[in-house]
Amino acid sequence: MTNQKQIAITASGLTMRFGSLVAVNNVDLEIEKGIIYGFLGPNGSGKSTTIRMLCGLLTPSSGSAAVMGMDTKKESESLKQKIGYMTQRFSLYEDLSVKENLQFISEIYAVPRKERKPRVEELLESFRLADRAKQRSGTLSGGQRQRLALAAATLHKPEILFLDEPTSAVDPQNRRDFWEVLFELAEQGTTILVSTHYMDEAARCHRLAILDEGVKVADGSPKQLGESISSHVVEIEADDPNKARLCLMQCEEISSITQLGIKLRVMIPKTISDPLALVNSNLSEENIEAKIEQVFPDLEDIFVSVTQQRREAPGV
Amino acid sequence: MKSFVRIFAIMRKEFLQMGRDRLTFGMIVGIPLIQLLMFGYAINTDVRNLSAAYVDESDTHISRQFIADITASQVIVMKQRVASVFELERLLDAGLISIGIAIPDDFDRRVLERDRQAAQLLVDGADPIIAGVAQRLSALPLRFDSQARQPQQAALLEVRNYYNPERRSAVNIVPGLVGVILTMTMVLFTAVAIVREKERGNLELLINTPIKTPELMLGKILPYILIGLIQLALILALGWYFFQVPIRGSLIHVLVASLIFIAANLSLGLLVSTVVATQFQAMQMTFFFFLPSILISGFMFPFDGMPALAQNIAELLPLTHFNRLIRGIMLRGADITSMLDEMFALAIFTAVTLTLAILRFSKRLD
Numbered sequence: 001m002t003n004q005k006q007i008a009i010t011a012s013g014l015t016m017r018f019g020s021l022v023a024v025n026n027v028d029l030e031i032e033k034g035i036i037y038g039f040l041g042p043n044g045s046g047k048s049t050t051i052r053m054l055c056g057l058l059t060p061s062s063g064s065a066a067v068m069g070m071d072t073k074k075e076s077e078s079l080k081q082k083i084g085y086m087t088q089r090f091s092l093y094e095d096l097s098v099k100e101n102l103q104f105i106s107e108i109y110a111v112p113r114k115e116r117k118p119r120v121e122e123l124l125e126s127f128r129l130a131d132r133a134k135q136r137s138g139t140l141s142g143g144q145r146q147r148l149a150l151a152a153a154t155l156h157k158p159e160i161l162f163l164d165e166p167t168s169a170v171d172p173q174n175r176r177d178f179w180e181v182l183f184e185l186a187e188q189g190t191t192i193l194v195s196t197h198y199m200d201e202a203a204r205c206h207r208l209a210i211l212d213e214g215v216k217v218a219d220g221s222p223k224q225l226g227e228s229i230s231s232h233v234v235e236i237e238a239d240d241p242n243k244a245r246l247c248l249m250q251c252e253e254i255s256s257i258t259q260l261g262i263k264l265r266v267m268i269p270k271t272i273s274d275p276l277a278l279v280n281s282n283l284s285e286e287n288i289e290a291k292i293e294q295v296f297p298d299l300e301d302i303f304v305s306v307t308q309q310r311r312e313a314p315g316v
Numbered sequence: 317m318k319s320f321v322r323i324f325a326i327m328r329k330e331f332l333q334m335g336r337d338r339l340t341f342g343m344i345v346g347i348p349l350i351q352l353l354m355f356g357y358a359i360n361t362d363v364r365n366l367s368a369a370y371v372d373e374s375d376t377h378i379s380r381q382f383i384a385d386i387t388a389s390q391v392i393v394m395k396q397r398v399a400s401v402f403e404l405e406r407l408l409d410a411g412l413i414s415i416g417i418a419i420p421d422d423f424d425r426r427v428l429e430r431d432r433q434a435a436q437l438l439v440d441g442a443d444p445i446i447a448g449v450a451q452r453l454s455a456l457p458l459r460f461d462s463q464a465r466q467p468q469q470a471a472l473l474e475v476r477n478y479y480n481p482e483r484r485s486a487v488n489i490v491p492g493l494v495g496v497i498l499t500m501t502m503v504l505f506t507a508v509a510i511v512r513e514k515e516r517g518n519l520e521l522l523i524n525t526p527i528k529t530p531e532l533m534l535g536k537i538l539p540y541i542l543i544g545l546i547q548l549a550l551i552l553a554l555g556w557y558f559f560q561v562p563i564r565g566s567l568i569h570v571l572v573a574s575l576i577f578i579a580a581n582l583s584l585g586l587l588v589s590t591v592v593a594t595q596f597q598a599m600q601m602t603f604f605f606f607l608p609s610i611l612i613s614g615f616m617f618p619f620d621g622m623p624a625l626a627q628n629i630a631e632l633l634p635l636t637h638f639n640r641l642i643r644g645i646m647l648r649g650a651d652i653t654s655m656l657d658e659m660f661a662l663a664i665f666t667a668v669t670l671t672l673a674i675l676r677f678s679k680r681l682d
Contacts (some may be wrong), residue, residue: 055524057681077679080526091521095336096329107325109526110318154523 008033008160008191009054013063015051018213020056022238023049025214026063031193032206033159036186038205040303046214047195048088051162053087054193068159073249086149088165094138098129101137109156123151127181127271143174150181154190161185163194167201179204199299210306217306226297229305230273231255232266233297238264238283238290247286250280253278256304267301322527327534330509334539340505348547349495353553355493360485363449368392369407370417371400378427379419382435386456388415391449404438414440414544479647487562490555491646492615494574495638497551498544499581499609500602505540505599506585515594523679530674537582544578545571564649572652573641576662580634583670590676610634637661 004272009031024046030036038049049152052058052063056076065072070079092101102123106116107173124130127147132140146166153161163182168280179201186192186206187266195249202222209219218225238244241262246255253272258265268275276292283290297305334340387394392415398404404416416438419427426434439450480487513519518601522532552570555561563570588601610616612626613635619627630636637658644650652659 013372052681057524058518059680077526079527080524083524085521087517087525089517089520091517091519092520093329093333095333095515100329100332102528104325104329105525107321108527110321110521110526188375 006033007031009037009065009067009193011054011065012061014050014053014060014065015062016046016053016058017061022211023214024053027209027211027214027216029065029209029216029288031191033191034189035206036182036192036194038202038208039193039211040197040202040208040299041195041211042197044213045211048164049170049214050211051085051164051193051195054136055079055162057218072185081156081245081251082159084153084156084161086153086161086163086166088168090137090145090149092137092145092149092152097134097136098140099124099147100146101134102152105152105155111156119155123155126149142169143171143177144172146170146178150178154185159195160191163192165195167196167198175201178249180189199303202299210303212307212310215310216289217310218302222299222302225299225302225306229297229302230270230309231297231301231305232270232272232296233295233301234266234275234279235295236264236266237262237293238278238288240288243286244283244288244290247288248279248282251278251282255308258300258304265301267305319531321530322531323535323538326527329540330536334543343501344543345546345550347501348550349554351497352490352493352551353558355489356486356555361445361557362483362485364390364446366392366446366449367395367412368415368417369396369398369404370394370419371398371404372419372423373421374419374423376424379423382419382423383417384490386453389421389453389456391453401436401438408438408440411440414443414446415453416597417486453537454568470638484559485520486555486559486641487647488560490551490561491642492639493555494548494642495577495613495635496610496615497547498574498578498638499635500606501547502540502544502578502581503585503588503605504599504602505543506536506582507571507588507592507602508595508639509540510534510586510589511592511595511598514589515524520681528595529677533586533670535676537579537586538580540585541578544582545574548574548578561646563646565651569645569652570642573638573645573659576659576666577638577641580662580666583666583673584634586673587669587676590673607631612636614639630663632665634662634665645660 005028009029011027011029014024014027014029017020027046027050029272038257039050043045054067056067056079059073067079068082072079093104096104099120103116106120111119124133127150129151130146131146132144137145140148146169150166153163157220167178170178180208182192182194189270191251193242194201196202205222207219207221208225210217211224218228220228224269236244236248241259241264245257245259245264248257248266254266254268256267266279266280272278276294281290283292334344357577359508370383383394384463386392395413398407401416401418404413404418407413408416418436418438420435423434426432437450437454439447441447441450457536477483510519512520521608548570551561552561584605588598588605592598592601608629612622612630613619613633614630615635619630619636624628641658643653645652
């Protein structure tokens, strides 16, 4: 096994308790170098807490983690030179200008004197902030702030980037541009760990973990996750989706129904061998005309399926 | 080397932010200016012009002379003459006068016979300072030209007033104000400087960088030492210009004493910042410390007059030691080497609070 994949982050049994609340519960991770790894989960699912533990900002209640082979508890100080961290909230100085902020960060990371200025200029250019260089960062738009924050987090060329919900205050165009930059960074070899609650963003990750109430309920590539879930997904296009929905709600085998405009998205456990026939028979009983099609589960389906599974599982 | 770069980075950032925060910048100059002028003129322990009224039931040449003498002392201002002692009490109750003088109808006979007090002072004794003034009034000698002079008794003690012969309060107040103003601004500024970063989320970014705690602390403290020195210069210059407060000792000694005192307050500010979570709490903590500093450090009331327990507590406050140092150097022209134990106390205070602050400050969020 000579070309064994190199591992950037490992964690075993990572747990964080705040009083009686278990924010992160026994999470195991193994993240390869050079990929974009996503944490998908609703607010309060433990994404930020996990990231903070991996950065060495929080000491886990139990379990351990190693980032670039360094223990996050014992070697958190030497780790800081290797990681970049973009906080959920904008955490640069709002009363300093864009350029002053970057200069400050370059000095804090003790970038060699001669390289500081060119590096700042380079970042201003590549993050399209050159024309804003003298503007106070507090007056920037959401997208500009986020570019500045990412520029600051990557200034010292970290090997791993932790991004905590980086796109929560950003419009779709800026989000798309932002992901372009992330892919570029990943191509250059940076490992990126990004948390999000947007399904479309999660779908772009090479691999992802789904977190629910502090528990990792699934992980893998989006495709693997889609194949592994225990439900069929059936899309129904009916003239009267409301009536179709009411009809299907009577059917006990159907575990969830979501309406998307005129379409219904229905999940049926894989224990049913022919889901299309099941839907068809139910609808024809009430004489509802509909176009029925089995589709590949998207991330929302996966998310609903795995979280539901966990809640229904005995002992939880 | 890297440490210098980082300390310098923090310092530069502090100055940039300070320059852009007009309110803070205004406070650096405004607080010393306003407080010095306000307190320099307002605080006056040499009480004059107390409101008074009198009732004169004898209404003779001697009693009128007596009222004229007492008025001439300028300690009181005679507001009105009333008809009865009862009315005096009413004015006293209403807070319209602080002192009432009641002259009985047999005043002349009492003065001549000298066997008992000739008149009565009604004093609003709720304020001990006013009561003290009344004490002085009661010792006022009577001069009645028409009477044969009683042989004057020589006083037991002669008073020689060193250092402040004109008994101007400002001479004592201004050096003390140096300490009071520095205590307030220095503790508050540093406490707020770190807590502000906590509140705005900057700290979460900073603690994720390779900066070390002592580097961060030094970078935060050094700019404010300069601010403290600017304030010191301002207070001394204004004190000299407006109140003719002398600096009899060496300026270098004033500077050395002030530097160690500033350092003590700054490290206390850092310690406060590691305990509190918001700027508002920082403000409250500062005042929790500030009020006893003013009241029991010897700034307002003589240190020796306080009970032993209060004195022991006061010894823990930097301002107590600084008051002794600065008054000694400025007013008595004392040499700093004659007060090394005060310097030592300040140095220990600085070392202890700074160590605690560095230990308490964690580069973690938990």
